[in-house]
Amino acid sequence: MSAVTRLNASGSALPAGVGSEQRIDTRARITLAFERSSSGALRGRGQVDSFTVRNTLDPVTTTGVKPSVLLIDAVFDSTYLRVVSRPPLANECDRPEVSAMQLARELLVRIPDGVAVGDAWRDSTVSLVCRSGMPLTVYTTSRSKLAQRSAAMLVVERESTSTLDGKGGSAFRAFELTGSGSGMQRLEINATTGILERLQGTSTLTLQVVERIPPGAPRLQKVLQRVEIRAERVQ
Secondary structure (H helix, E strand, O other): OEEEEEEEEEEOOOOOOOOOEEEEEEEEEEEEEEEEOOOOOEEEEEEEEEEEEEEOOEEEEEEEOOOOOEEEEEEEOOOOEEEEEOOOOOOOOOOHHHHHHHHHHOOOOOOOOOOOOOOEEEEEEEEEEEEOOEEEEEEEEEEEEEEEEOOOEEEEEEEEEEEEEEEEEOOOOEEEEEEEEEEEEEEEEEOOOOOEEEEEEEEEEEEEEEEEOOOOOOEEEEEEEEEEEEEEOOO
């Protein structure tokens, strides 16, 4: 699985010597094995390994998850979806394992019971994340539609919108962050097992950061984030 993120930044708070455009490449190999319960829910165990992050600020350095293999548990059915590390992380703030779990979660698709071609459904989530020590609340709404169906494959088209906000820092240097974005994905799912075979999607997110250092005037930085994500099941 791979994700390519392009960041375009502007504003008075842009650090000196940092270019206005940066690229981040994220890759991982995700292994999952599922069992179907009598209720129809899928429960799985697996791992994320070969997780690497490379960026144009430091293209030589590879950032890996410590430990190098992240163990995960997953469960999902027509109403519920969850991915957690094993054992659970005591503190998720600025941990690379959280990014690895987010990649794994993209591979799980909730499909309600009894849907037919053309039917659509919505999912809403509220999550807390941490970036550079700043806690952020992320609100996401996804609208999925069963676009195609055959004996072998289901094709789901998923549109999502998200907003986020957070505050951090101290009285001497405070930060406020707001953002909004949208995305679209096409997912091919094995009709027999319910396991994702292929995923392709794009998304954009616009962020605005206000930095306040009294007694000076607030400084503003805007960031446009574009993400291309791809995944394919291998035997």
